[in-house]
Every structure is written in structure tokens, then in C-alpha cells.
Amino acid sequence: MRCRFLIVLAVTACGGGGAPASPEARAVVEFVGAYPDEAKPTGVVREFAIVAEPTELALLDGKPLRVWAYNGQVPGPTLRVKLGETLRVTFTNKLPQESTIHWHGVRVPNGMDGVPGITQPAVQPGESFVYEFTPKDAGTFWFHPHVRASEQVERGLYGVLIVEDASPLPYSREVVWVLDDWSIDPSGQIAGQFNTRHDLMHDGRWGNALTINGKTSTELRVQPGERMRLRMLSSANGRVFVPDFGELDAKVVAVDGMYLREPMAARGFELAPGNRLDVELAFDRSVAAPLEVWDRFYAQRPNRLATIVVDGPLVETPRFEVPKARVPVWAEGLEVPATHDFRLNSRGGGPYGIAWTIDGVAMSADHAHHEMHPSLSLAKGAFARLTFTNESARIHPIHTHGMFFRLLARNVVRVDEPFFRDTVLVHAREQIDVGVVPTDAGTWMMHCHILEHAEAGMMTTIRVR
Numbered sequence: 001m002r003c004r005f006l007i008v009l010a011v012t013a014c015g016g017g018g019a020p021a022s023p024e025a026r027a028v029v030e031f032v033g034a035y036p037d038e039a040k041p042t043g044v045v046r047e048f049a050i051v052a053e054p055t056e057l058a059l060l061d062g063k064p065l066r067v068w069a070y071n072g073q074v075p076g077p078t079l080r081v082k083l084g085e086t087l088r089v090t091f092t093n094k095l096p097q098e099s100t101i102h103w104h105g106v107r108v109p110n111g112m113d114g115v116p117g118i119t120q121p122a123v124q125p126g127e128s129f130v131y132e133f134t135p136k137d138a139g140t141f142w143f144h145p146h147v148r149a150s151e152q153v154e155r156g157l158y159g160v161l162i163v164e165d166a167s168p169l170p171y172s173r174e175v176v177w178v179l180d181d182w183s184i185d186p187s188g189q190i191a192g193q194f195n196t197r198h199d200l201m202h203d204g205r206w207g208n209a210l211t212i213n214g215k216t217s218t219e220l221r222v223q224p225g226e227r228m229r230l231r232m233l234s235s236a237n238g239r240v241f242v243p244d245f246g247e248l249d250a251k252v253v254a255v256d257g258m259y260l261r262e263p264m265a266a267r268g269f270e271l272a273p274g275n276r277l278d279v280e281l282a283f284d285r286s287v288a289a290p291l292e293v294w295d296r297f298y299a300q301r302p303n304r305l306a307t308i309v310v311d312g313p314l315v316e317t318p319r320f321e322v323p324k325a326r327v328p329v330w331a332e333g334l335e336v337p338a339t340h341d342f343r344l345n346s347r348g349g350g351p352y353g354i355a356w357t358i359d360g361v362a363m364s365a366d367h368a369h370h371e372m373h374p375s376l377s378l379a380k381g382a383f384a385r386l387t388f389t390n391e392s393a394r395i396h397p398i399h400t401h402g403m404f405f406r407l408l409a410r411n412v413v414r415v416d417e418p419f420f421r422d423t424v425l426v427h428a429r430e431q432i433d434v435g436v437v438p439t440d441a442g443t444w445m446m447h448c449h450i451l452e453h454a455e456a457g458m459m460t461t462i463r464v465r
């Protein structure tokens with residue numbers, strides 16, 4: 001009811017002049033046109049088959065690694081469609097345990113979201129499930145299982161979904177980097193203990209092998225003059241990356257799939273598990289020494305991620321404008337009373353001896369009793385301010401399914417990030433505020449994307465109606 005009332009107010013305000021009555025209503029007006037309410041299917045259907053199966057691949061430094069893979073590769077296939085095209089993905093589970101596919105960041109119909117027990121039954125070994133949806137937004141997305149994810153994602157199950165703009169930007173090159181972090185045991189295989197007490201007490205499973213697209217050493221060769229789009233995402237269970245491009249001309253053009261109000265310098269962005277970062281790199285001349293890309297999440301202990309070699313004849317630099325998204329400032333967002341304050345914490349007990357909680361409750365990983373679990377209700381089309389209070393000393397990249405939000409404040413200090421997100425890192429003891437106008441009805445998961453924390457309970461649901 002409240003939602004309808006706000007929409008009526010907003011519409012009246014748009015059409016009839018005169019400021020709407022409340023900050024909530026003004027926030028809704030400001031949101032109009034940020035991204036579409038509905039998909040606009042062109043009628044083109046792209047069919048894909050995805051099979052999840054154990055296999056052995058030459059990964060990391062090239063030695064055979066026993067993994068679980070989508071279509072026999074890690075990362076899995078990159079699915080590419082154009083905005084308006086419909087995906088029809090037949091998923092077949094040949095794993096020794098049940099699974100699903102979740103389309104991270106994609107606003108899908110609720111029944112296609114891949115959450116067992118909530119949006120669909122888990123896909124049993126030997127069974128198939130057809131996912132069909134038309135993305136509403138162009139951008140960089142990814143997909144992964146939503147069952148025992150701390151094990152299944154770590155073993156190699158993830159792939160990229162690229163939804164191209166209706167008319168793709170004419171970059172001279174486009175590159176996808178899936179950043180991952182593996183825990184490899186002395187025998188050279190994926191350490192077989194998952195959800196260990198150590199990982200649960202800390203920030204999840206941080207490994208000893210950092211990879212881009214499954215390899216520990218990455219060299220990218222480009223020509224001077226190139227203007228490149230680098231689509232990055234983190235499929236790590238727990239590790240946070242802060243990519244540093246050094247002296248390179250690097251601009252962020254999209255975050256979590258979505259364009260920004262205006263591109264910004266690519267410096268200091270925390271690429272937490274689940275986040276995507278699209279960076280534009282311009283190479284205006286050849287450089288003698290290879291350029292290096294570092295992860296500087298820990299300034300004292302940086303990790304080299306890749307080298308870039310700029311060499312060869314000069315090519316013509318494509319000239320075009322990157323689209324500017326309509327991203328609300330929501331200057332009065334903090335004046336809107338918080339719809340809910342989620343408290344993030346842990347306690348002893350549960351199947352792993354330590355449980356991660358939201359508002360004191362740990363959600364069981366199979367969601368078996370989710371009906372008894374408190375769910376926040378939000379009205380479709382209405383502005384809501386959500387607060388997250390991290391009462392723990394660990395970090396939590398909080399991810400919402402089915403909706404984007406904008407960060408409003410960290411520790412009550414206003415921030416105006418010029419972009420939406422679907423995942424934000426909440427630091428130890430930090431409090432953040434986000435603003436959201438849900439556009440998609442359904443019961444959506446909200447959880448920590450440190451997969452061990454989620455497995456041990458740090459999940460809840462948001463009902464949008």
C-alpha cells in the first residue's frame with residue numbers, strides 16, 4: 001500500500017510540478033530512469049548447455065589439477081548475449097552432489113535465481129534444469145552454484161555472463177579476467193577440507209595460489225594506441241583484491257555490471273568476492289618495460305597479478321563516449337528512517353562449531369526451514385534505507401540478489417559513489433547505509449559473499465512485493 005502511495009506521489013510530482021512531500025518520495029523521483037523496470041525481449045533466444053562435472057585440467061602453473069568444471073573448463077564458458085536477447089540454459093548436473101546455477105547480479109525472474117529451497121528445488125546428480133530469462137541490464141555478470149558454494153565454487157564452478165549493450169562500444173580489445181584464489185595442498189591439489197574452523201573464524205578460505213582465468217602467471221600483450229575494456233570479477237571464496245594499474249591510464253567504466261554516472265580513476269577499488277569491475281585501459285605509446293598489475297589489499301604484502309606488454313605497431317585509437325548512467329545522489333537518503341538495521345555477527349554452535357549470523361540468526365545452508373526465518377519485506381518501487389552494522393571483527397562482502405543498491409554512508413559519513421552495486425565490503429566493526437528502490441518482486445537472498453560465512457549461516461531473505 002505504502003509503495004503505491006509513493007509511486008502516485010512520485011508520478012504526480014513528475015507531471016504536475018511542485019516538490020513531492022517526503023524525502024522518500026523525492027528519492028523515488030530521482031531514481032526514475034536509473035535502470036529499466038522490465039526486460040525488452042527482442043525475440044532472439046540464445047540456447048546454451050552447461051554441464052557441471054569433475055575433471056582434470058592443466059591449471060595454475062600448468063600441472064594437472066582435479067577440479068569441478070562447467071563444460072570441462074575453469075573458468076567455465078563465457079556466455080555472451082546482447083541486451084534484449086533471451087538466454088535458455090540447460091544445466092545438467094554430473095557432480096556427486098546436488099547443485100544449481102545462480103546468475104549473480106542479473107535481475108532475473110525470481111524462479112530463475114537458482115536458490116535451492118527458495119526459488120527452485122536443487123538439481124540432483126544426473127538431473128537437468130532449464131534457466132530462461134531476458135536480462136534487463138547490459139554488463140558483466142557471472143554465474144555459480146548456490147549449493148555448498150564454499151566447496152563447489154572453490155573446486156572451479158563459475159563462469160562469466162556478458163550482456164552486451166544493444167550497440168556494443170567499439171573498444172579495440174576486450175579482455176575478461178576472472179580473479180581467483182585457491183587453497184592448494186602440498187600434493188598440488190585443491191585442499192579437501194572445506195569450511196574449516198580456521199576459515200570460519202577468519203575471513204573465509206584465503207588460499208596460496210592467485211590466478212587469473214585459472215593461471216598463476218598472466219601476460220597480456222597489447223599494441224600502442226589500443227583502448228581496451230578489461231572486465232574483471234572475483235570468484236574467490238574470501239579474498240579481497242585491490243587491483244592497482246600503476247602508471248597506466250585506467251578508468252573504471254562499470255561496477256557490478258552497471259555504468260557509472262561518470263567514469264572514475266581506477267584506484268583503490270575493493271574487488272570483494274562477487275564484485276565486478278570494468279576498467280578501460282588506454283595505451284598511448286609503447287613502453288619498454290612490461291607494466292605490472294598488483295593487488296594491494298594489503299599494502300605491505302602486495303601480490304603481482306599480471307604483466308602487460310605494450311609492443312608492436314601503433315594502431316588507431318577508437319574514439320567514443322562511454323555511456324553515462326543515471327545514478328541518483330540521494331542527498332537526503334540518510335534522512336529517511338532506516339527500514340532495517342542488519343546486525344552482522346557470529347556465535348558458537350551450529351554444524352561447524354561457529355555460526356555467522358544476521359540479527360542473531362544463522363540461516364541453515366539448505367534453507368530447509370526458511371519459512372521460519374525472518375524475512376524483511378520491501379515495497380517494489382519504494383525507496384528504502386538499509387543499515388548494516390558489523391558487530392564482528394571480520395569483513396563481510398554483503399550481496400543482494402535481485403536488486404542493486406547505492407552506498408549512502410560509511411560509519412555515518414556520507415559517501416556518494418557514482419554507481420550502483422550488488423555487493424559491498426563491510427569492514428570490521430563498520431556500519432554502512434545503502435539506499436535501494438527494489439524493482440523486481442520475489443523472495444531474494446541477501447548474504448555475505450565470503451562463502452564460508454554464508455555456509456555457516458550469514459544469509460537472510462528480502463521479500464519484495
Ligand code: C2O
Nearest residue numbers: 102104274399445
Ligand atoms: Cu554470487 Cu548469492 O551469490
Ligand code: CU
Nearest residue numbers: 396448450453
Ligand atoms: Cu562474512
